[in-house]
Amino acid sequence: MAFFEFNSFLFEACLAAALLSACSAMVGCFLLIRRRALLGDMIGHSVLPGLCVGFALAGFEKSPLLLLGGALVSALLAAFLQEYISRRSRIKEDTSMALLLTGFYAIGVVLLTELQNNSGSSTSGLETFLLGSAASISRSDLYASCFLLLVQIIVYSLFLKELRVNTFDPLFARAQGFNPNRYAQLISALTSISVILALPAVGLILASALLVLPAACASMITRNLGPRLTFSALIGLVLGFGGAWISTLHSQIPTGPSIILLHTAFFFVLAFALFFKRKFAPEETA
Amino acid sequence: MNTPSIVLEIKNLSVRYSGAPVLSDIDVKIESGSLVCIIGPNGSGKSTLIKTAIGLMEPIRGQITYFGNQTLKEARSKLSYLPQREGIDWDFPINVIEMVLMGAYKRVGLGRRLNKAEREKALYFLERVGLKDFAKRHIAELSGGQQQRVFLARALMTEADIYFLDEPFAAVDIVTEYMILELLKTLRDEGKTLLISHHDLHSVQRTADKVLLLNRELLAFDTPEVVLKSPLMQKAYGGMRGLL
Numbered sequence: 429m430a431f432f433e434f435n436s437f438l439f440e441a442c443l444a445a446a447l448l449s450a451c452s453a454m455v456g457c458f459l460l461i462r463r464r465a466l467l468g469d470m471i472g473h474s475v476l477p478g479l480c481v482g483f484a485l486a487g488f489e490k491s492p493l494l495l496l497g498g499a500l501v502s503a504l505l506a507a508f509l510q511e512y513i514s515r516r517s518r519i520k521e522d523t524s525m526a527l528l529l530t531g532f533y534a535i536g537v538v539l540l541t542e543l544q545n546n547s548g549s550s551t552s553g554l555e556t557f558l559l560g561s562a563a564s565i566s567r568s569d570l571y572a573s574c575f576l577l578l579v580q581i582i583v584y585s586l587f588l589k590e591l592r593v594n595t596f597d598p599l600f601a602r603a604q605g606f607n608p609n610r611y612a613q614l615i616s617a618l619t620s621i622s623v624i625l626a627l628p629a630v631g632l633i634l635a636s637a638l639l640v641l642p643a644a645c646a647s648m649i650t651r652n653l654g655p656r657l658t659f660s661a662l663i664g665l666v667l668g669f670g671g672a673w674i675s676t677l678h679s680q681i682p683t684g685p686s687i688i689l690l691h692t693a694f695f696f697v698l699a700f701a702l703f704f705k706r707k708f709a710p711e712e713t714a
Numbered sequence: 715m716n717t718p719s720i721v722l723e724i725k726n727l728s729v730r731y732s733g734a735p736v737l738s739d740i741d742v743k744i745e746s747g748s749l750v751c752i753i754g755p756n757g758s759g760k761s762t763l764i765k766t767a768i769g770l771m772e773p774i775r776g777q778i779t780y781f782g783n784q785t786l787k788e789a790r791s792k793l794s795y796l797p798q799r800e801g802i803d804w805d806f807p808i809n810v811i812e813m814v815l816m817g818a819y820k821r822v823g824l825g826r827r828l829n830k831a832e833r834e835k836a837l838y839f840l841e842r843v844g845l846k847d848f849a850k851r852h853i854a855e856l857s858g859g860q861q862q863r864v865f866l867a868r869a870l871m872t873e874a875d876i877y878f879l880d881e882p883f884a885a886v887d888i889v890t891e892y893m894i895l896e897l898l899k900t901l902r903d904e905g906k907t908l909l910i911s912h913h914d915l916h917s918v919q920r921t922a923d924k925v926l927l928l929n930r931e932l933l934a935f936d937t938p939e940v941v942l943k944s945p946l947m948q949k950a951y952g953g954m955r956g957l958l
Contacts, residue, residue: 463803651807
């Protein structure tokens with residue numbers, strides 16, 4: 429049976445999927461806490477114009493560096509605009525995110541159609557970014573996700589207390605001499621990079637689910653930020669690997685949906701388990 | 715007896731919010747070791763004065779000097795701020811003692827871990843606000859009055875010299891209010907300076923050394939006996955005074 433045949437290429441792809449799921453899972457905890465779950469969705473959709481420009485600059489070839497570079501510029505621009513609009517206007521955060529999400533995506537769709545009409549060549553290099561596939565994960569993706577996970581672990585180990593106070597109570601933090609905007613930008617940047625690394629594997633539409641689902645599962649398990657980050661990363665790691673592995677066994681299931689479905693199933697199993705545990709737990713006497 | 719030194723001097727301060735003036739030409743000197751209540755009707759600029767003094771809002775004009783000659787930036791480590799409770803997400807994943815420890819973050823320094831001494835200090839301040847047994851509880855499990863006391867313990871944790879408390883009595887029960895008042899008086903007796911925005915005029919009379927009456931401009935700054943009997947109260951509150 430295929431399951432038992434060790435294929436180092438597929439194993440590497442699954443490992444990369446696991447690591448990048450863990451990356452998104454950790455930073456996702458901060459998005460959920462700040463009620464900015466939509467940010468991942470916004471960044472996921474806002475990469476499309478950058479991808480198209482990168483594709484055109486590469487001469488309609490699939491150049492990972494130009495594609496992901498374009499995506500990163502596009503994502504950071506959207507993240508920066510969103511921060512700026514929220515800070516400088518009366519428009520609420522969710523409204524500004526919805527505005528930029530749809531705006532950037534619409535530009536992306538126009539550019540994509542234009543590319544399909546004019547290039548005369550295939551845009552298949554781009555289409556893998558829409559749904560993602562384990563086969564398009566390269567070894568450099570593996571190294572990049574490994575590096576990003578390491579960076580995140582270091583950032584959270586060193587600056588958890590600063591991230592905590594600046595996220596929880598920005599006014600108090602500012603009065604103490606911190607700069608809460610800088611920490612918000614750090615989270616936005618980590619989110620952008622996580623989403624872009626996840627693009628080849630899960631695609632731009634589903635990338636935001638990797639930010640939200642493991643963090644949501646972890647939030648049901650613990651009410652402490654530190655352990656929540658660890659649980660979230662572990663859930664992302666295991667389910668990311670499992671989902672990618674399932675999609676390599678069944679070629680008709682794309683990698684993105686496979687990973688996300690596994691996360692969703694886990695979320696509901698966990699929710700039911702916790703519901704029944706509470707329902708049938710002995711009454712607390714203390 | 716030594717004359718108390720001036721710890722905060724505000725000169726000619728004007729603040730606008732979205733184009734409209736909120737505070738105009740405020741001049742005031744706060745003495746060390748005094749408990750000052752800032753009173754005034756809703757929208758009179760009480761929170762704005764506190765926020766501007768601590769650097770959360772930019773004035774369009776004026777000067778703020780601490781301890782004789784220090785700028786806000788130089789004095790920041792000696793200042794503490796208690797924000798309004800409504801601005802906080804009480805579902806945040808944090809327990810009571812961790813919230814109190816936030817008061818030590820700046821002192822401990824970037825990237826450094828909190829040591830045992832800081833944790834013991836946090837427990838001591840929780841004991842002072844009567845919540846030592848709640849240290850491991852999640853903040854959402856507390857009542858409104860208990861949340862306000864954790865806020866106060868966090869402010870104490872900063873070990874500042876001047877405390878700016880924005881509506882510390884909002885939505886607290888009478889027992890909590892009495893407890894907080896007693897604690898603030900003790901702090902004042904320990905030599906700390908406190909500026910509190912407050913709406914209950916009866917407890918102001920019992921507690922404050924000085925009352926700062928505000929209604930977009932400084933109407934009066936004197937002892938409670940003088941300010942509360944002054945005709946300026948009528949000017950500030952209009953016909954609402956009977957309701958207070």
